Ligand SMILES: Nc1nc2c(ncn2[C@@H]2O[C@H](COP(=O)(O)OP(=O)(O)OP(=O)(O)O)[C@@H](O)[C@H]2O)c(=O)[nH]1
């Protein structure tokens with residue numbers, strides 16, 4: 713798949729903002745703050761579309777990027793940012809859950825990004841539960857595996873494969889080595905993104 717056109721077409725801050733027209737469906741990127749969502753989006757599109765930060769909590773809105781005038785990449789705000797206030801966390805939860813509930817019908821695949829160095833955390837579990845309950849298709853992208861030794865990496869892949877069962881794919885990924893990037897692009901292509 714070749715991405716030759718990327719345009720930020722909608723930024724959703726609250727339930728009052730409207731989602732864009734459906735087009736050819738959407739691919740969603742969700743995960744804890746600092747897990748590497750924006751970095752992955754930049755690699756996939758080969759452009760600096762999403763702000764990458766060393767400070768977590770950078771992306772606060774739902775951003776719709778129209779790809780090749782055909783389908784969307786959707787960047788959801790990161791969750792689990794330790795310094796966020798209770799109200800902020802609740803707001804994030806509401807925005808994300810609301811998005812899955814009312815827009816799920818247009819979702820082709822959700823990429824759930826999880827830091828490959830850690831076992832499942834509470835907010836990740838919440839996301840997986842929502843996705844399963846709503847029967848939305850998802851794959852898990854294990855990020856930052858460049859930081860793991862071979863044996864640790866294999867162990868974490870097994871841990872997540874076991875936890876998810878046969879229905880869901882686990883993709884080990886690194887922004888540094890680019891491992892896993894082609895697999896992500898392949899899935900997008902298979903599901904009609906082109
Ligand atoms: N070693 C390593 N670092 C990574 C990888 N992916 C992202 N990073 C770094 O992790 C930090 C956070 O990356 P972002 O892409 O901004 O994370 P995000 O998920 O968009 O964060 P929020 O917008 O706060 O939700 C940055 O310093 C990135 O350079 C990876 O695969 N390996």
Ligand SMILES: [Mg+2]
Nearest residue numbers: 749750770771
């Ligand atoms: Mg981000």
